[in-house]
Amino acid sequence: MKYDWAALYGEIRGCRKCGLCEMRTNVVIGDGDPHARLMIVGEGPGRDEDLRGVPFVGAAGQLLDKMLAAVSLTRKDVYIANVVKCRPPQNRVPTEEEATACLPYLRAQYALVRPAIIVCMGATAARHLIDPQLRITRDRGVWHERQRVHLIATYHPAALLRDASKKPQAWSDLQSIRRKYDELCESEKHLN
Ligand code: URA
Numbered sequence: 001m002k003y004d005w006a007a008l009y010g011e012i013r014g015c016r017k018c019g020l021c022e023m024r025t026n027v028v029i030g031d032g033d034p035h036a037r038l039m040i041v042g043e044g045p046g047r048d049e050d051l052r053g054v055p056f057v058g059a060a061g062q063l064l065d066k067m068l069a070a071v072s073l074t075r076k077d078v079y080i081a082n083v084v085k086c087r088p089p090q091n092r093v094p095t096e097e098e099a100t101a102c103l104p105y106l107r108a109q110y111a112l113v114r115p116a117i118i119v120c121m122g123a124t125a126a127r128h129l130i131d132p133q134l135r136i137t138r139d140r141g142v143w144h145e146r147q148r149v150h151l152i153a154t155y156h157p158a159a160l161l162r163d164a165s166k167k168p169q170a171w172s173d174l175q176s177i178r179r180k181y182d183e184l185c186e187s188e189k190h191l192n
């Protein structure tokens with residue numbers, strides 16, 4: 001699919017490609033800088049996101065903002081999206097069918113943003129973008145490269161809210177992400 005932003009947003013707003021369309025208040029497409037070097041991908045909208053039509057604005061989103069701030073980044077420096085654009089009931093994990101229906105939109109988003117780095121927040125994003133067998137506890141914090149895009153999986157902020165003992169590992173991932181960001185943005189400057 002070839003898209004521009006307006007066409008993409010228009011199509012998603014009217015999308016009925018999977019059953020999640022029946023229950024949504026709003027589609028939740030993306031937020032932040034459409035030219036960001038770093039893209040963050042979550043799972044799908046929760047209740048607050050569904051009500052506001054903006055990704056990561058509930059409790060997990062507030063933690064995400066703090067995590068970004070800890071490495072001197074804000075929401076305006078990154079582009080944030082999810083695997084599915086409509087809220088799964090009770091925040092369940094999107095089914096294969098739902099994710100497959102929705103993923104072309106995420107691919108169109110990163111084709112338009114062209115980030116240097118993609119951070120997968122949690123297993124759903126990581127399995128769809130990095131490896132279907134990926135397990136966060138085992139495989140987080142490892143860099144992968146696909147077509148010159150650097151990808152990493154880390155804990156979803158909602159997982160950190162449930163289990164604070166994961167925070168040191170999340171912090172080490174964040175620092176690794178910040179180092180990669182500095183490294184890539186430095187080398188991009190030399191190209192100009
Ligand atoms: N969790 C997600 O994965 N995405 C959101 O947008 C909010 C919570």
Ligand code: SF4
Nearest residue numbers: 015018021086101102
């Ligand atoms: Fe369409 Fe994605 Fe919403 Fe399903 S979740 S209806 S594919 S926008």
